[in-house]
Amino acid sequence: MAKTVSVINQKGGVGKTTTAVNLSAALGALGKKILLVDIDPQGNSTSGYGVNKREIGNSTYDMLINNIKASEIVINTKFKNVDLLPSDMNLAGAEVEMIGLGRRESLIKMALAEIWDRYDYIFLDCPPSLGLITINALCASDTFLVPIQCEYYALEGLAQLIATVRQIKRLYNPGLELEGVLLTMYDGRLNLTNQVVDEVKKFFPKKVYSSTIPRNVRLSEAPSYGEPIIYYDKNSKGAAAYEALASEFLKKQ
Numbered sequence: 001m002a003k004t005v006s007v008i009n010q011k012g013g014v015g016k017t018t019t020a021v022n023l024s025a026a027l028g029a030l031g032k033k034i035l036l037v038d039i040d041p042q043g044n045s046t047s048g049y050g051v052n053k054r055e056i057g058n059s060t061y062d063m064l065i066n067n068i069k070a071s072e073i074v075i076n077t078k079f080k081n082v083d084l085l086p087s088d089m090n091l092a093g094a095e096v097e098m099i100g101l102g103r104r105e106s107l108i109k110m111a112l113a114e115i116w117d118r119y120d121y122i123f124l125d126c127p128p129s130l131g132l133i134t135i136n137a138l139c140a141s142d143t144f145l146v147p148i149q150c151e152y153y154a155l156e157g158l159a160q161l162i163a164t165v166r167q168i169k170r171l172y173n174p175g176l177e178l179e180g181v182l183l184t185m186y187d188g189r190l191n192l193t194n195q196v197v198d199e200v201k202k203f204f205p206k207k208v209y210s211s212t213i214p215r216n217v218r219l220s221e222a223p224s225y226g227e228p229i230i231y232y233d234k235n236s237k238g239a240a241a242y243e244a245l246a247s248e249f250l251k252k253q
Contacts, residue, residue, distance in 0.1 A: 002116050002117070003120070004123075004142050005123050005124070005141060005142065005143050005144065006140075006141040006143075006144040006145070007020040007123055007125055008126045008134060008137070008144050008161070009157075010128055010129050010134070011153075012128035014147050015149065015185065016147050017040065017045050017048065018048075018213070019147045019182060019184070020045050020123050020125035021044075021045050021049065022219075022230070023245055023246060024036045024228070025079055025080075025082055025231065026228075026230055026242045026245065027246045027249070028079060028080045028081035028082040029080050030247075030250065032120040032250075033081050033083075033120045033121075034120065035074070035084070035118070035119045036082060036122075036123050036125065037112070037122060037123065037125065038084065038125050039060050039091065040128070041087060041090075041092035043088055043089070043091075044223065045084070045087070045125040047226060048226065049226065050078070050225075050227060051075060051077070051226070053087070053089070054088075056086045056088060058073045059088040060087050060091060061087070061091040061094050063085065064091075064107050064108065064111065064136075065098070069114060070115050071114055071115050074115065079231060094133065095132045098132050104136075105132070106139055124141060134164075138173065142177070143179035144176065144177075144178060145180055146180075148196075149184050150187065150193040150196045151192070151196065152196075154199070155196075178204065180207050182209050182211070183197060183200065183208065183212045187215060188212075211245040211247075211248045213238070213241045214241060216236060216237045216238035218239075219236065229242060
């Protein structure tokens with residue numbers, strides 16, 4: 001059965017989708033069978049894998065609201081060992097529709113149950129909020145991975161995230177644990193970066209990855225070409241960073 005990991009931070013622009021896309025691709029390249037589940041209405045993980053959101057038949061919205069089986073929605077991407085459950089803008093209204101459904105906090109968990117045994121790892125790219133879709137993701141996950149941008153407001157809102165996780169553990173998913181914290185947009189030459197790193201390590205002792213993700217032009221360009229960085233530019237600093245993260249991730253399993 002797959003280990004399921006939510007990639008989560010309710011603050012936008014911290015490298016959450018970049019990490020979901022590129023960690024998935026790097027693990028796939030290392031021979032692990034991966035499913036990436038895009039549950040962000042913006043659908044950036046979907047387009048990051050070169051899938052046109054306007055041309056897909058069904059999406060994670062249909063999985064949650066219309067009872068379409070996950071196995072009927074899965075797209076086999078052209079990248080090694082990575083499958084995708086795509087998102088589209090219909091998902092933006094899903095939380096309102098989910099309120100009236102039974103076991104509404106467990107819809108993702110129930111939907112993924114039929115395909116869990118096909119994969120080594122399932123990654124859930126969560127929306128930048130702590131709404132019902134994110135709660136669903138945490139209920140379905142074994143662990144959660146938190147990308148944090150190396151900037152002044154990095155820790156803002158994390159107390160709220162941890163409070164939400166505690167509630168999920170108490171009410172629905174007692175086994176939920178922190179997978180790790182990833183420092184993104186890292187520049188070790190800046191004093192501010194080092195101050196943020198120190199603060200994050202105090203906040204999450206022994207859970208911060210030694211691999212960090214630098215600011216990298218090629219990493220920013222890759223999504224517009226619909227390719228993970230290790231396929232778009234294998235020799236870039238961004239590719240090296242996500243390959244290092246994938247290796248570190250596997251060592252901790």
